[in-house]
Amino acid sequence: MSLVAVVDLAHPDLALTPTIRSTDASIQVVSHTATDPETGMFFFLVEADSFPEFEAALEADHTVSESMLVAEASTTRIYRLGHTPGTKLVSPPVTEMGGLMLEAESTSDGWSVRMQLPDRETLGALWEHCENEGIQFELGHIYSLDDFSLDGVGLTDAQHDALIMAYEAGYFEEPRGTSLEELADELDISPTAVGGRIRRGTARLIERTLLDEE
Structure with missing residues (x-):
C-alpha cells in the first residue's frame, strides 16, 4: 500500500544547504520540477526580508552552478537554479524508486520533505541510500495513503x-x-x-x- 512520509534531511552538500544555513530565507521547492532528474534545473519559491543578502548567499553556495530570477513580488520570488556535480539530491533516487516528491521546505539546518512512496520497503531503501551518502534522515510522520487522504494531514x-x-x-x-x-x-x-x-x-x-x- 502506498504511503506518505515526512522526513527531515540534513547534509552540508544537500542542495542550497549553505544558503539555508546562512540566511533567514524560507525556501520551498516548486514540487513538479523536483520529479524530473534529467533536466538538472529546479525551481524554488523563496520568501525573504533581504533578497540582496539571499542572492549573495547563492553566489557563495557551492551547491549552486547557476541561478536565474523567474518572477518576483515584494517578499516572494521564484528562482531557477542549477546544481553543481557534487550536490546531493534526494528527488532523483525517490523518482527512481517509484516515489513522488510532494513538497520540500527549508528548515534551519536542511530540508523537510513530504514524499509519496510505494511501500515501507521503498522507505527503507531510501533511508539506506541516505545513510550511505551520509545524509541525516529523521522520519517525522508516516501515513498510509488512505489515512493521509481521509484525515486531512500532510503538513511538514x-x-x-x-x-x-x-x-x-x-x-x-x-x-x-x-x-x-x-x-x-x-x-x-x-x-x-x-x-x-x-x-x-x-x-x-x-x-x-x-x-x-x-
Missing part, C-alpha cells in the same frame, strides 16, 4: 510547529495575542518565514479538509 513538521505555536499563542484571536515577530523569535527564523509557513500550512489544511468535503 515546520508548518505543523508554526501553526500549533501560533494557535497556542493567540495569533488567530482578535485582537491577536502575539505577532509574527514574537513567533519568529520563538522559532529562531525570520517573520517572513513564519508567515509563509502559516499561510502554506493553512492552505494545506483547507485543501485536505474543506475542499475534499466538497
Whole structure:
C-alpha cells in the first residue's frame, strides 16, 4: 500500500544547504520540477526580508552552478537554479524508486520533505541510500495513503510547529495575542518565514479538509 512520509534531511552538500544555513530565507521547492532528474534545473519559491543578502548567499553556495530570477513580488520570488556535480539530491533516487516528491521546505539546518512512496520497503531503501551518502534522515510522520487522504494531514513538521505555536499563542484571536515577530523569535527564523509557513500550512489544511468535503 502506498504511503506518505515526512522526513527531515540534513547534509552540508544537500542542495542550497549553505544558503539555508546562512540566511533567514524560507525556501520551498516548486514540487513538479523536483520529479524530473534529467533536466538538472529546479525551481524554488523563496520568501525573504533581504533578497540582496539571499542572492549573495547563492553566489557563495557551492551547491549552486547557476541561478536565474523567474518572477518576483515584494517578499516572494521564484528562482531557477542549477546544481553543481557534487550536490546531493534526494528527488532523483525517490523518482527512481517509484516515489513522488510532494513538497520540500527549508528548515534551519536542511530540508523537510513530504514524499509519496510505494511501500515501507521503498522507505527503507531510501533511508539506506541516505545513510550511505551520509545524509541525516529523521522520519517525522508516516501515513498510509488512505489515512493521509481521509484525515486531512500532510503538513511538514515546520508548518505543523508554526501553526500549533501560533494557535497556542493567540495569533488567530482578535485582537491577536502575539505577532509574527514574537513567533519568529520563538522559532529562531525570520517573520517572513513564519508567515509563509502559516499561510502554506493553512492552505494545506483547507485543501485536505474543506475542499475534499466538497
